[in-house]
Amino acid sequence: MSISPNATLYAALVLYALGTIAALASLFYVDRRLQRAGLFAMIAGFVSHTIWIGTICTITKHPPLTNLPEAASFLAWSVFAVELVLLAMYRVQAASFFVYPLVFILLTLTAVVREPFAQIDRSLHSRIFISHVLFATVGVAALLIGVAFTVLSIAQDRALKSKTRGRLWEWIPSLQVCKKIAYRSLAIGFSIYTLGIVTGVVWSYETTAGPIELRIKQIGGVVAWVLFAVVLQSAMSGLQRTRRTLVISACAVIATAVAILGIHHG
């Protein structure tokens, strides 16, 4: 009996769903065991997810980045990988309320659209194209985490100012840690994302002998880049606790979502 190559995808999806439910439930019940259970479920899902990505690479002989389900899956994988790095470095998993559902939604998108294992066009075998997609995905993952911690630092600032404790009080790390992680994630993510855009432009010149085509994903990607630049600037000047930053961050996330969904339309 042969096992479907997508079995690990569905296993990851179920585990991510369990992790997300546990993390969101821990918000209401303020229970560490629940939060820990959520983390373990997510890590197990991440392992299964990694195996699935490896399966795609083995079957198609190219990185899993060439269509919407693959890109959404790789973005989900990168976002959780960044979250794990932050957990190891700072012992914080406060962004789990944002990261876990995001990872789950992205992988659900992968499972619903179901176009993996597609053989790709010859032009997409270029190293520049692969670098472009890799940089763009990892950059966006770090930027999304940066936005999550920017939101957390705003929540923490408001809780401290108003002297009231919300449900997140127990889980949010100190204000300085939130600001530090937000700034570092935004700065590193923005640099990588910029490299992604530059390599994309170079690849576009190589394949079409012209500048980038202005289709949904390109427009979404460039708008997101501009908005993330503003968010980063706010973080650098210590103004990230304002409502304006919150609104621009939300717009940047929407632009990113548009760019990701735009992959489906070429």
Add this chain to the structure above:
Amino acid sequence: MALILVGINHRTAPVDVRERLNVPDAKLPECIASLIEIGSIDGACVISTCNRVEAIVSSPTEEVIESLVNWMAARAMTTRESIEKYLYILRHGDVVKHLFRVASGLDSMVVGEPQIAGQVKSAFITSQSCAALDPLLVQLFEQTMRVAKRVRTETGIGEHAVSVPYAAVELAKKIFGDLAGLRVLLLGAGDMGELTAEHLASQDVKQIFVANKTFDRAEELAQRFNGRAVHFDRFEEQLDECDIVIASTAAPHHLITADHVERGLASRKVRTLFLIDLAVPRNIDPRVAKIDGAYLYNIDDLQLVADANRELRHKNAVDAEEIVAREVDAFRKRLVAQDAVPTIVELHERLEDIRAAELEKCLRRLGPITTEQRSAIEQLTTQMVNKILHYPILQLKESTEEPHEREFLRRTIRKIFGLR
């Protein structure tokens, strides 16, 4: 084997009685030795803190309680009658439950206070170094430390500050994370301010500046915190580089205004300042709270934080009690099972001997049989023995925690099965 605890605590005895029984750390070995000298004691430990003095012993007989009460009276240099009313006497499972609760901070004056776990551990180590513990007490104390750790980790009972100075430190951590490397300005020498600065100093802050109307007092305090005294009229200069400001002077007006704070924040890289106003009348202008990056808490705000934390601890205590109850039950079952092991082994051996002898006789009578037939008869007899032993063993393992009842059951079973 009986587990006995005799003691007093903050609920049963006033401070003058507790202080008479209190044993300084240095005299603990001597105290344990005198406890063992009363006789009929296999293992002993004494826990002595400012809120409790307790003697825990394991003994072959409960009659030792009389001697323990007399020992307590002698230590308090009073009569048995006058100390007896303050004492509580616990036996067996109640001792286990009490110790688990004490080490978890559930029996403390301030529920969840973290020091008690260390004090119980220290008492255990002292008794161990005096070779005063028997295996039962070693097992009990090791499990007590595990339970205390589990309670703290799973409920977070000791994490939140319940006093104003600790609440200030907790808030500082919520703002800055690690307090090491921060600079603190203590304005005035009020008691509460001093205490808060002391707590902050214990967090390895980089430097504490002390400004006071009387410069000598500022120098005295600065020396205590390994800090630096500054002239009161020049404290504003420190606002530029300090991360935490504690104001606790007797001044009848605002010493720190919004302008001071805005200027102080404008000149620094990390634009965050935590201001703690412990003075009444207040020393810091309330408008400071509106400045971006400035977090102002006055004495009432901190009291509210401490009160909310106290309430949270009481909620956590309910979960902690559940953990303790489960752990007590598990520990009791383990002890009962351990206690029953020699009898169970003997029972098995006795019935196995009977089975083997009877089987041999039967096989001789039967004459030649095949290997399969022999194996079937052996299996049958073994199963019969196991079935016969099932209920007696179950009873031995699950008998009540009362030692005399267990002993009665054990004797009965031994008598029925003819064990020596």
